[in-house]
Amino acid sequence: MTKIQCLAIDDERLALEVMEAYIERIPFLHLAQLCAKPMQALEFLARNPIDLLFLDIEMPGLNGLEFLQAIKTPPLVILTTAYPQFAVDAFELNVVDYLLKPIPFSRFLTAVQKAQAQLSENQQRNQNLTETKPLDGNIFIKSGSKTVRVDVQEILFIEGKKDHVMLHTRQSQITTQLSLSSLMEKLSSDQFLRIHRSFIVALNKIESIERNRVMIDKKEIPIGEFYREDLFKRIS
Structure with missing residues (x-):
């Protein structure tokens, strides 16, 4: 099993020693580095892939929350602090957990x-996306109890309903429980565009645009105000 690569940041030496001892006790963790200074940690992150970050909040120069906001694509984060008042701000940054010092091993x-469960879920999601990327112009869609192969070139538009999503082709309509966002990840952004919170359209199937709607196969599809600028950029 691949070990989770960890980085611990804390300006207190004793706190780093506790992190080191705890990490060594857990077989699926590997301590890549201990850092006493945030800037040292930023340099290390720029050169090394890290899965999990143990991050103190109260540090001189750059506190943990500021440090986290400075990272463009942060790893999973577990905050370690003696101050409970930062909890709300911390969870708004989507941290895995918030540990109050002194931290019991349990x-x-x-x-x-x-963190291990979240990493496993992320890896499985990425694997599923890779496996369902278009191959020779096809995608596979879960529809009820069946998995249906759909020719991407046949898709006219995709419509989000209240409790399901419907792919419209000239030959059929395919219902799925996948979200519009999930379907958009399967499709090429060069060929498809979301033009409304409830609609994705095939750009090469648009017959005309009039005011707040497009026409595809005699179907009027609304253009959402939020999506209008992007649509006209793409067709100009």
């Missing part, structure tokens, strides 16, 4: 198990 273990 509480530390619970937090890293949550």
Whole structure:
């Protein structure tokens, strides 16, 4: 099993020693680096892939929350602090967990198990997306109890209903529980565009545009105000 690569940042040496000892006790963790200074950690992150970051909040120069906001694509983060008042701000940054010092090992273990589960879920999601990318112009869509192959070139538009999504082709309509966002990830952004919160259209199937709607196969499809500028950029 591939180990989770960890980085611990804390300006207190004793706190780093505790992190080091705890990480060594857990077989699926590997400590890549201990950092006493945030800038040192930024340099390390720029050169090394990290899965999980243990991050103190109260540090001189750059606190943990500012540090986290400075990272363009942060790894999973578990915050470690002696100050409970930062909890709300922390969870708004989508951290995995928030550990209050002194940290019991049992509480530390619970937090890293949550991180392990989230990493596993992310890897599975990425694998599924890779497996369902278009191949020779086809995508596979779960529809009821069946998985249906759909020729991408046959798709006219995709419509989001209240409790399902419908792919419209000239020959058929295919219902799926996938979200519009999930379907958009399967399709080429060069060929398809979301023009409304409930509609994705095939750009080469648009017959005309009039005011707040497009026409595709005699079907009027609304253009959402939020999506209008992007649509006209794409067709200009």
